[in-house]
Amino acid sequence: MRQYDLIIIGGGIIGGSALYHLSKSGFKGRVLILEREDALSKGSTALSAGGFRNIWTTPINMKLTGYSIERLKNFREELGFPIGFDQRGYLFCQYEENFESAREFGQKWAENGVRIEFLDARQVEEKVPGLRTGIDHIDPEVNEVLKMRPIVGGVFGPDCGSFDPSAAAQGYFERGMEGLSGRAELRLNTEVRRLRLEQGECRGVELSDGTVIESEKVFVAAGAWTNRLLEQSGLTGNDLPPVVPIKRMLYITNLPPIEGFERIPLTIVDHGIYFRPEGPNLLIGRADPDTEPGFDITPDAQYYEEQINYYLQERVPGMERCRLISMWGGLYDTNAIDHNAVLGEHPSAHNLFFATGFSGHGAMEAPAAGLAISELVQFGAYRTLDCTPLSIERFRKGKPIHETIVI
Ligand SMILES: Cc1cc2nc3c(=O)[nH]c(=O)nc-3n(C[C@H](O)[C@H](O)[C@H](O)COP(=O)(O)OP(=O)(O)OC[C@H]3O[C@@H](n4cnc5c(N)ncnc54)[C@H](O)[C@@H]3O)c2cc1C
Known part of the structure; x- marks a missing residue:
């Protein structure tokens, strides 16, 4: 048996949202969260403008943000955390x-x-x-x-506006860890050097100090550093999201x-x-x-x-x-190809999940993206929001989904 059922790499809003949604849907596994900084939410989440909008040219973005805005609106009620939700348009x-x-x-x-x-x-x-x-x-x-x-x-x-992504990330992690009642562990100041990919499967991680941690599944929520980690793990070419x-x-x-x-x-x-x-x-x-x-x-x-x-x-x-x-x-x-998120299970590495490429709309799509990844991890399929169009396969098939309203 491996040490953990899931490792989440990255303490930003995407990792937090996935953790929270797993706990909410009754995930019974042991989860380890690894963040290289000395606190959660020190990456792009903390540096964001916190804007949210449902005005897009692609239906998938309209769907993800439409869903997410409702969840952000009810965040305080649902999680008991104020996030400065302000729907000023x-x-x-x-x-x-x-x-x-x-x-x-x-x-x-x-x-x-x-x-x-x-x-x-x-x-x-x-x-x-x-x-x-x-x-x-x-x-x-x-x-x-x-x-x-x-x-x-x-x-x-x-229906557009702004919120505080750091506060939301904190809320997600706190409630997520509480909900997993003792089965979630957070390690700060802990950098992952590479993923352990063997025979088309992800089996855990190796830390920068050489420690190996085994896990059934791994979710890379390392934002703009995701590709660097995937590259360090030996993935190349079409196996890397174009981010x-x-x-x-x-x-x-x-x-x-x-x-x-x-x-x-x-x-x-x-x-x-x-x-x-x-x-x-x-x-x-x-x-x-x-x-x-x-x-x-x-x-x-x-x-x-x-x-x-x-x-x-x-x-x-x-x-x-x-x-x-x-x-x-x-x-x-x-x-760099279509300005949209790339997320899902990696087609070349079973049990490796990732979500990156948000191109400036990751904070506002975090409620939907975290939920989607949590469902893939827990049930092996999307249940609430079908994010199949955002799979990395779209580039292999030459079917990008171009979003043109990017600021
Ligand atoms: C200036 C700016 C303005 C923005 N404005 C908006 C906006 O208005 N609306 C919006 O929706 N989005 C906006 N964004 C984008 C948004 O902030 C991001 O899409 C979102 O925060 C991504 O969250 P994340 O959790 O994926 O990444 P991050 O918050 O970056 O979290 C990734 C974490 O992974 C950790 N990490 C990385 N590598 C490793 C490793 N090897 N081992 C351990 N830990 C690791 C990092 O330290 C980091 O804490 C903006 C971004 C910026 C920079």
């Missing part, structure tokens, strides 16, 4: 041709139960007091560089001095710049499409000044006087 501001395509896509959202309000420019300005949708006020020479265009409308999702670590940065400034600005939805403007109030401040981000893959997460103030603030100043009066208070970088586990 997402507002995608649109240039003309994007707005037209969005309108054409409206039927698909309706069919998938995604509530959307299409706003004209005036209504956009009402939702975000102070926002200037036009460009007549911008010096034409400046706009030669900025290439900003009139915002003609907006796609508003009233790379990419740095994304977030910035905190003062709120601009505009009456009512503290109540605005998460707002996405030119070139994917997004912002929302964070307590008394403003949280701001913009994905840099030129960032090379890598594990460095050093934040860059110059990027804020040159690639964000020049644009924001033209949209939001007073932004030029808002002080940059803090900033940080973290890693997206970016799926």
